[in-house]
Amino acid sequence: MNIYPLNSTQEDMLRESNMETMENGFQVTPYFEVPANRLSADDMAAACQKFLDTNHYAHVHLVRQENGQFMISESTDMPNNVYRHKMKYSEWKTRQSEFARPFKLLGEPGVRVNVIETEHHTIMCISYCHIFFDGLSMKLFSSAINNIINGHDAEDQDDIAAVMNREEIESYGSEAYQRAKQVVCEKFRGHKYTDICRQTNNPWGQTLYACYLLDYDRMKHIRLNAGAMSEEQQHTMMTTICVAAYAMALGQMAGTTDVVFMTTNHGRMDKRLRGNVLGCFLKSLSLRIDVNPEQSVAELIGQTRAALFGTMRTLIYPWLHQMRDLQVPPEDQLGTEMNVSGAGIYEYCDIHGIDYPVYHIEMPESEEHIFLVVQIREEGLTFNVEGSEALYTQEQLDTMARLSGEYTLQLIGDQSKKLKDIHIE
Numbered sequence: 545m546n547i548y549p550l551n552s553t554q555e556d557m558l559r560e561s562n563m564e565t566m567e568n569g570f571q572v573t574p575y576f577e578v579p580a581n582r583l584s585a586d587d588m589a590a591a592c593q594k595f596l597d598t599n600h601y602a603h604v605h606l607v608r609q610e611n612g613q614f615m616i617s618e619s620t621d622m623p624n625n626v627y628r629h630k631m632k633y634s635e636w637k638t639r640q641s642e643f644a645r646p647f648k649l650l651g652e653p654g655v656r657v658n659v660i661e662t663e664h665h666t667i668m669c670i671s672y673c674h675i676f677f678d679g680l681s682m683k684l685f686s687s688a689i690n691n692i693i694n695g696h697d698a699e700d701q702d703d704i705a706a707v708m709n710r711e712e713i714e715s716y717g718s719e720a721y722q723r724a725k726q727v728v729c730e731k732f733r734g735h736k737y738t739d740i741c742r743q744t745n746n747p748w749g750q751t752l753y754a755c756y757l758l759d760y761d762r763m764k765h766i767r768l769n770a771g772a773m774s775e776e777q778q779h780t781m782m783t784t785i786c787v788a789a790y791a792m793a794l795g796q797m798a799g800t801t802d803v804v805f806m807t808t809n810h811g812r813m814d815k816r817l818r819g820n821v822l823g824c825f826l827k828s829l830s831l832r833i834d835v836n837p838e839q840s841v842a843e844l845i846g847q848t849r850a851a852l853f854g855t856m857r858t859l860i861y862p863w864l865h866q867m868r869d870l871q872v873p874p875e876d877q878l879g880t881e882m883n884v885s886g887a888g889i890y891e892y893c894d895i896h897g898i899d900y901p902v903y904h905i906e907m908p909e910s911e912e913h914i915f916l917v918v919q920i921r922e923e924g925l926t927f928n929v930e931g932s933e934a935l936y937t938q939e940q941l942d943t944m945a946r947l948s949g950e951y952t953l954q955l956i957g958d959q960s961k962k963l964k965d966i967h968i969e
Contacts, residue, residue, distance in 0.1 A: 546600075546618040547607065548706040549713055550675075552862030553827055557675045558606075558614060558649075566606075567646040570674035573905040574682060575643075576893045578666045583693065583895055585661035588668055589626045591692040592657045595685070596624045598698035601705060601822050604676045606649040616676075616709070624653040633662040644905040647673040655685070668893075669905070678826040679885065685822070686893040686902075693895065705823035715860050724861035725869065727854070732830055733870055735804050737879020739913060740797045740944075741935045746878060749934030751910040756945035758953060759924035783884040785955050786918045786925070786948070788848040790882045791833035792955075792963070793947035794914075797940070801836045806863075806881040809855055828863035829855040837964035841955055844963060882916040882948075906930070914941070916948060925952065 550558065561568040578588070596602045600618045607617045631639070643658055654676035660667040668689070672682060692698055715721055787807065795803045808826045831851050835844065867877050892899040910932045919926045927945045950968045954961075 546703055546706050547615045548709050549613075549615055551709045551712045551825075552864045554616075554675050554824065556828070556864045561649060562646075566648055566650045568649050568673060568675060569646045569907060571644065571647060571671055571907075572674060572677075572679075572682065573644040573669065573671040574902045575640075575667055575669035575905065576686070576895070576900050576902060578668070578895050578900055580661070580664055580666050582898070583666050585628070585630075585659050585666045587693065588666050588689075589628055589659040591689050592626045592659060592668065594692050595688050595698050596626065596655075596657065599688075599700050599822070601676075601701055602655055603653045604655075604705075604823075605651075605653050606675075608650065616706075618703075618706070622653050624655070624657075627656070627658045628661070629658060630661045633665060636660055636662055636667065640905045641908055643669050644671060644907055647671070649673070649675070674824060676824050677822060678824045681822045681824070682902075684820070690894050699820070701820050701822055704821045708821070708823070708825065712860075712862075716865075718860070721860050724858035725865070728830070728858050728861055728866050729869055731832055732804065732866065735802075735832065736876050737830075738794055738798050738800060738803045738805055739880050740794070740940060741913060746875075746911045746913075747932075747934040748909050748911045749932040751906055751908060751912070752931055752933050752936060752938050752941050753906070754929040754938070754941035754945040756927040756942075756949040757924055758927065758949040761924075762953060763924070763956060782918075782920065782925070784845060784849045784852060786884050786952050787831070787852065787882065788833065788844050789951035789955055790916060790918075790948045791831075791848065792835050792844075792951045792966075793944055794880060795833075795835040796947060796968075797944060801834060802832070803835055804830060804832045804879070806879055807831055807852075807855070808881075808883050809859065827859055829859075830863065830866065831855065835963065837962065839963055840959065841957075841961050841963065841966075842959040845955065845959070878913050880914040880916075882918070884918045885920070911935075914944060916944065918948075918952075925949065927952075 557568065557570050560570065600620050603620045603622045603624050604616060604618050605622050606614050608614055647654060654673035656671040658669040660669060670682070670685065688698060791803045791805070794805060795801055807829050809829055833848055833851060892901055910930070911934070912930065912932050913935060914929060914931045916927060916929045919928065927949045929941045929945045931941055947968055951966070954966045954968070
């Protein structure tokens with residue numbers, strides 16, 4: 545049995561758990577619908593079970609030591625089996641929210657797999673506890689399932705997650721850690737996260753959603769698939785532009801030019817993100833962007849790129865430590881967040897050579913501040929915003945999605961244009 549400590553990101557997520565029931569609502573529940581004549585429910589369930597049986601990290605859960613400290617365990621003594629269901633498709637549509645229930649951290653593994661058999665569809669529904677798994681983990685899981693379906697062997701990731709957690713914790717207090725701490729604290733001391741929230745406390749409310757599509761027909765003046773750039777370079781370019789556009793939208797709605805918000809970056813040390821690691825190594829990071837209208841588009845893009853690369857150099861200094869060292873009270877630690885999801889992270893699952901889109905089952909209630917995810921899809925860029933009804937109005941979220949998309953379109957254009965000359969109502 546492999547037991548190891550939580551990293552800083554996992555400790556932060558654990559703080560948000562219900563410590564009486566040991567339930568945690570940090571989760572993602574995607575599902576895939578495959579025509580039953582392409583893949584039977586029996587074959588799908590068998591492939592999923594083979595993966596769960598082979599990969600010991602699929603049994604990951606928390607254990608509590610005698611001193612009360614929580615540790616991560618990868619013991620396969622915690623069983624992980626595929627749950628089977630048979631129902632009409634109409635029943636599946638009405639019961640979806642049942643499959644997005646919180647995880648019991650001490651009583652079940654951090655990934656839950658359900659296979660649903662309907663009249664014409666085989667549905668694979670997977671819930672991931674975010675303490676242990678991230679977006680790349682979802683892609684790895686679906687790819688592994690597809691490999692097994694196609695007759696390839698399942699591979700165990702070994703103990704990489706444990707090694708990386710220990711390496712992170714051992715780095716605390718190092719010279720690199722101290723340098724990163726100094727840079728981060730100097731940049732963010734005295735600043736709160738920019739928000740358009742109607743109130744400062746964080747009550748639960750119904751989850752509101754907004755989505756804005758920026759289709760490729762409106763971006764004909766750029767070529768995301770141009771041969772001059774690799775796919776990675778194209779996504780990096782769009783990431784920078786989308787982050788800058790979000791900063792402009794947030795600044796406009798909040799009435800400020802000094803914008804501070806959260807983003808995430810993979811904290812895996814290998815530049816290739818160590819693609820065989822299933823664990824959660826997503827780091828919460830802070831960005832501070834100046835959207836002064838007197839600067840040019842080129843200046844904003846350059847500033848945003850520098851801010852993003854600056855966060856990569858300070859990954860060794862965790863966000864939770866930043867909050868502690870800046871003495872930020874819990875009520876001020878919550879704020880707006882945006883991320884750009886790379887193409888193929890979890891938007892599609894390849895089954896027998898066909899890409900099937902991924903759908904998400906969302907928790908009906910939330911206390912979440914604005915969270916915007918930009919997804920690079922076949923039809924264009926989608927700007928997906930969600931937040932708690934107790935904190936925002938639907939109109940605010942709709943506006944945030946639309947402004948982020950429209951500013952992205954404008955920032956792709958004339959780089960010499962002043963921000964004050966970009967008018968979006």
